[in-house]
Amino acid sequence: MADNKFAAYICAGCGIGDTLDIAALEKIAQKECKMAAVKSHPFLCNQEGVQIIKNDIANEGVTHLCIAACSRRAKTEAFAFADACVSRANLREGVLWVVAAGAEHDEVRQEMAEDYLRMGCAEVKKMKQPAGNPDKAINRTILVVGGGMTGMTAAIEAAEAGYAVLIVEKSAALGGFARQLWKRVPFAAPYAEAQPTGADELAARVSGHARIKLHLNSTLAETAGAPGRFQVKIAQESGSVTEVVVGAIIQATGFSAYDINKLPQLGGGQANVVDQAGLESLARNAALAGGVIKRADGKEVNRVVFVQCAGQRDASGQHLSYCSGHCCATSIKQATYFKDANPLVDTVVIYQDLRVPGMGEDFYRSAQDKGVVFTKGTVSKVSGGGSCSVTFKDLILDEEATLVADLVVLATGQVPNAGTDMELWNQVSTDADNGDEAAKTRQQELRAASVLKLAYRQGPDMPQFKHGFADSHFICFPYETRRTGIYAAGPTRRPMDLDQAMTDATGAALKAIQAVENAAAGRAAHPRVGDLSYPIVRLEGCTQCKRCTVECPFGAIDEDERRFPQFNEQRCRRCGTCMGACPVRVISFENYSCDTVGMQIKAVNIPDEFEEKPRILILACENDAYPALDMAGLQRLTYSAYVRAIPIRCLGSVNTVWITDALSSGYDGVMMMGCKKGDDYQCHFVKGSEMAYYRLSKIEDTMKQMSLEPERVQSHEIAITDNARVARLIDDYVAQIKEIGLSPMKGFG
Amino acid sequence: MTTNTTAAYQNSFLREVEAHVEEGAWVKMCMQCGVCAGSCPFGPHWEHSPQKIFMMIRAGKREEVLRSDSMWMCTSCYNCLVRCPRKLPITHIMHGLAHYAHRLGLAPKGQPTRESARLFWNNCIKHGRINELKFTLALYFKDGLAQGIKNALAMQGIGLAMLKAKRLNPFAIFGGHQCKDKSGIQKIVAKARELEAKRQEQAA
Numbered sequence: 001m002a003d004n005k006f007a008a009y010i011c012a013g014c015g016i017g018d019t020l021d022i023a024a025l026e027k028i029a030q031k032e033c034k035m036a037a038v039k040s041h042p043f044l045c046n047q048e049g050v051q052i053i054k055n056d057i058a059n060e061g062v063t064h065l066c067i068a069a070c071s072r073r074a075k076t077e078a079f080a081f082a083d084a085c086v087s088r089a090n091l092r093e094g095v096l097w098v099v100a101a102g103a104e105h106d107e108v109r110q111e112m113a114e115d116y117l118r119m120g121c122a123e124v125k126k127m128k129q130p131a132g133n134p135d136k137a138i139n140r141t142i143l144v145v146g147g148g149m150t151g152m153t154a155a156i157e158a159a160e161a162g163y164a165v166l167i168v169e170k171s172a173a174l175g176g177f178a179r180q181l182w183k184r185v186p187f188a189a190p191y192a193e194a195q196p197t198g199a200d201e202l203a204a205r206v207s208g209h210a211r212i213k214l215h216l217n218s219t220l221a222e223t224a225g226a227p228g229r230f231q232v233k234i235a236q237e238s239g240s241v242t243e244v245v246v247g248a249i250i251q252a253t254g255f256s257a258y259d260i261n262k263l264p265q266l267g268g269g270q271a272n273v274v275d276q277a278g279l280e281s282l283a284r285n286a287a288l289a290g291g292v293i294k295r296a297d298g299k300e301v302n303r304v305v306f307v308q309c310a311g312q313r314d315a316s317g318q319h320l321s322y323c324s325g326h327c328c329a330t331s332i333k334q335a336t337y338f339k340d341a342n343p344l345v346d347t348v349v350i351y352q353d354l355r356v357p358g359m360g361e362d363f364y365r366s367a368q369d370k371g372v373v374f375t376k377g378t379v380s381k382v383s384g385g386g387s388c389s390v391t392f393k394d395l396i397l398d399e400e401a402t403l404v405a406d407l408v409v410l411a412t413g414q415v416p417n418a419g420t421d422m423e424l425w426n427q428v429s430t431d432a433d434n435g436d437e438a439a440k441t442r443q444q445e446l447r448a449a450s451v452l453k454l455a456y457r458q459g460p461d462m463p464q465f466k467h468g469f470a471d472s473h474f475i476c477f478p479y480e481t482r483r484t485g486i487y488a489a490g491p492t493r494r495p496m497d498l499d500q501a502m503t504d505a506t507g508a509a510l511k512a513i514q515a516v517e518n519a520a521a522g523r524a525a526h527p528r529v530g531d532l533s534y535p536i537v538r539l540e541g542c543t544q545c546k547r548c549t550v551e552c553p554f555g556a557i558d559e560d561e562r563r564f565p566q567f568n569e570q571r572c573r574r575c576g577t578c579m580g581a582c583p584v585r586v587i588s589f590e591n592y593s594c595d596t597v598g599m600q601i602k603a604v605n606i607p608d609e610f611e612e613k614p615r616i617l618i619l620a621c622e623n624d625a626y627p628a629l630d631m632a633g634l635q636r637l638t639y640s641a642y643v644r645a646i647p648i649r650c651l652g653s654v655n656t657v658w659i660t661d662a663l664s665s666g667y668d669g670v671m672m673m674g675c676k677k678g679d680d681y682q683c684h685f686v687k688g689s690e691m692a693y694y695r696l697s698k699i700e701d702t703m704k705q706m707s708l709e710p711e712r713v714q715s716h717e718i719a720i721t722d723n724a725r726v727a728r729l730i731d732d733y734v735a736q737i738k739e740i741g742l743s744p745m746k747g748f749g
Numbered sequence: 750m751t752t753n754t755t756a757a758y759q760n761s762f763l764r765e766v767e768a769h770v771e772e773g774a775w776v777k778m779c780m781q782c783g784v785c786a787g788s789c790p791f792g793p794h795w796e797h798s799p800q801k802i803f804m805m806i807r808a809g810k811r812e813e814v815l816r817s818d819s820m821w822m823c824t825s826c827y828n829c830l831v832r833c834p835r836k837l838p839i840t841h842i843m844h845g846l847a848h849y850a851h852r853l854g855l856a857p858k859g860q861p862t863r864e865s866a867r868l869f870w871n872n873c874i875k876h877g878r879i880n881e882l883k884f885t886l887a888l889y890f891k892d893g894l895a896q897g898i899k900n901a902l903a904m905q906g907i908g909l910a911m912l913k914a915k916r917l918n919p920f921a922i923f924g925g926h927q928c929k930d931k932s933g934i935q936k937i938v939a940k941a942r943e944l945e946a947k948r949q950e951q952a953a
Contacts, residue, residue, distance in 0.1 A: 344760075346758070346760050354780075371760055373758055373763070373777070374780075374781070375758065375804065375807065376781055394804070396800065397804055397805060401757050402757065
């Protein structure tokens with residue numbers, strides 16, 4: 001391989017040349033940064049400017065280049081050079097647009113630009129061209145767990161896109177919950193009449209599809225490996241086990257209806273009180289017999305009452321606390337079963353809040369038009385039997401009322417079939433590791449109850465989200481889970497109706513296709529799609545502390561038999577949380593490492609304390625905080641010229657060495673900017689920002705040792721829209737730093 | 750708080766309203782959002798808002814609805830009608846309900862709006878056009894002679910001012926203006942009554 005040749009290109013366009021001293025910048029690149037070639041151009045991103053760079057790469061042997069122009073988020077296509085490492089010094093959004101105008105700011109503005117240039121040059125010197133994961137995993141088969149409407153839809157969508165699909169279904173037939181339904185709610189205009197479910201037709205299409213293979217009466221016995229190379233054992237009811245290799249997995253395990261017997265106060269378990277599934281079967285029987293809907297005892301139903309939110313939206317903590325979303329529309333549909341057969345049947349729906357997402361409002365109207373009576377009320381008691389009664393408080397009329405009915409239908413909620421709760425698993429596993437025999441048995445039970453039976457260090461299923469639903473990056477990327485290449489779809493992920501489940505299935509199929517393609521090309525999956533870098537670990541320096549394996553949000557790292565970390569690159573999302581976690585700094589990426597950031601921190605020129613110019617380091621998450629900073633520039637909001645911002649992959653990748661290095665080399669403060677953490681996190685990597693906060697809590701001791709004020713390190717949750725806030729935060733912090741005084745560490749670095 | 754148990758939430762009264770009340774078929778389409786109740790300038794003065802009236806109909810409270818004086822309080826401002834997100838012709842339904850209750854003889858006795866409407870109608874039909882003096886006097890004396898004199902004395906200032914300004918003709922007491930074809934008007938009304946009776950018969 002040829003020697004590295006470093007070059008810097010300085011753009012004078014977009015007003016950079018008018019405001020900044022380009023000649024001085026060139027001199028710094030040459031003399032200080034020792035770049036072999038330094039060029040400036042009045043319009044670097046135009047064809048001519050780009051051609052200069054291309055020529056230098058092709059003819060002059062330039063391998064590493066620092067482009068001092070706009071933000072790394074701008075002109076990405078113009079400045080993409082496949083054969084070279086590129087760093088970007090952000091002179092436009094980072095300096096020109098955010099430092100206040102006027103000659104009195106010329107000095108600090110120029111200093112800021114010079115520092116960004118120094119940082120860009122320092123970064124590129126430590127970068128290597130990522131070659132892509134050499135261990136390509138090329139299996140493109142998609143495994144669908146669950147043969148209900150969600151699973152079948154995902155299978156058809158993937159198969160139609162040209163991918164081989166395996167369906168593993170626990171029961172003896174395809175169709176899942178939808179097969180129990182008599183009809184479904186309408187998905188299309190005019191949203192007026194209940195429609196056939198289409199489950200049988202879809203099952204026939206799936207069964208007859210050349211690229212879809214079925215494993216009925218089967219469950220997963222073990223899932224090992226990573227995207228593109230999952231080794232899956234499929235166990236038949238009979239006991240025989242088939243081993244297959246698949247590329248990605250879609251978990252479409254659906255839901256179970258909340259157990260009606262848990263609702264004795266609402267008549268659960270009593271005669272002629274049924275749940276929605278129970279009514280569907282009465283409706284199917286009636287349709288097969290060609291007559292009107294009859295109760296189990298054969299009596300025709302002339303008065304039926306629907307009780308919404310039965311055991312749902314429960315504040316007492318005994319039942320489901322959430323709304324299952326579909327049940328209002330389902331009850332509307334079921335009431336029309338009666339009205340369509342005989343308009344004289346009295347149908348009353350007692351709701352708390354009638355919620356009909358999507359175009360359900362039209363369906364609601366059509367049922368009202370058919371004479372279904374809706375009333376807002378809270379039901380206190382239901383008695384079953386020959387003549388049922390429903391006691392409720394009518395919230396419109398503000399009075400107690402008792403209805404007599406032949407049949408009462410309880411709208412119970414959806415309980416996800418999401419397998420084993422990983423938090424419980426972790427608890428039990430810790431006890432089991434400590435030699436607790438009961439915990440070992442319990443661990444076996446939990447594994448048996450899991451859906452995926454993953455052979456991951458992190459446990460047999462994907463982590464569960466709120467209320468026991470399968471994992472989802474609910475706020476930003478609902479199809480994403482923390483197990484790369486494994487996607488949850490349908491009501492196992494969140495409560496939903498059939499229409500949403502089928503849309504969900506399509507989304508999950510697309511995700512699975514992306515996962516196998518990325519794995520096959522040795523690239524990262526979401527959110528750093530296409531990233532060719534991957535974690536490289538110097539095992540000889542590893543102390544087996546296990547922090548990387550524990551902290552990886554995606555369960556990408558197992559442990560080998562000698563307890564060294566074993567990276568499964570295809571599972572890795574390239575967030576760098578492992579790199580941030582590693583106390584001995586043996587984990588790095590070719591183009592992102594402790595060094596690439598550490599050298600940028602060191603490259604900044606720290607003025608001595610008599611100059612009274614503080615220097616504040618900003619470590620800004622590239623997903624939200626750095627764009628917010630850029631956007632502040634785009635809107636010409638100003639902030640202090642004393643800050644130096646470095647984009648990082650995720651706050652989780654922040655190694656505390658960067659902070660201690662910065663503080664000991666004389667920075668006056670460090671601002672860490674990441675995404676929202678906690679239950680309603682917005683971190684692209686789910687746990688990254690949370691880890692950063694956790695680590696930050698540990699850094700206070702170090703700061704005490706250095707006799708530094710704890711205020712010198714701050715962290716903020718920044719959303720991508722916080723551009724005005726981010727500018728304000730910076731200015732407030734600079735004022736605060738001036739108040740507590742400059743760092744006493746200057747001059748020692 | 751009362752307890753509703755008799756024929757509760759059965760469709761019978763709703764069907765009756767659909768069949769006999771003008772625009773009554775809209776009652777089932779109410780989604781109980783309460784915009785009408787919040788929009789009504791008379792809101793605080795009614796016992797039952799339109800929202801409640803519609804729910805009471807659906808709850809089968811026939812007597813309570815038809816004996817209510819709430820729909821008589823409607824001033825036809827049409828606020829509810831223009832605001833109803835479900836596009837219910839609420840004002841018309843209120844009038845329809847009042848009319849139906851009146852016809853059945855269930856409407857509250859002596860309800861001022863009802864009384865005023867009755868006097869207006871009778872006055873108007875007699876001569877084919879309204880005799881303002883007689884209508885005013887009828888209103889003054891609707892609660893008896895003593896009350897009538899009290900009312901007239903209370904209003905005498907206005908009455909004299911109107912007399913002065915020639916806005917009030919005292920000789921109208923002897924008949925006043927009449928329309929040209931009084932019997933023609935009465936025939937039209939008789940025909941309309943006949944058609945309505947036929948329609949009601951069909952609906953029933």
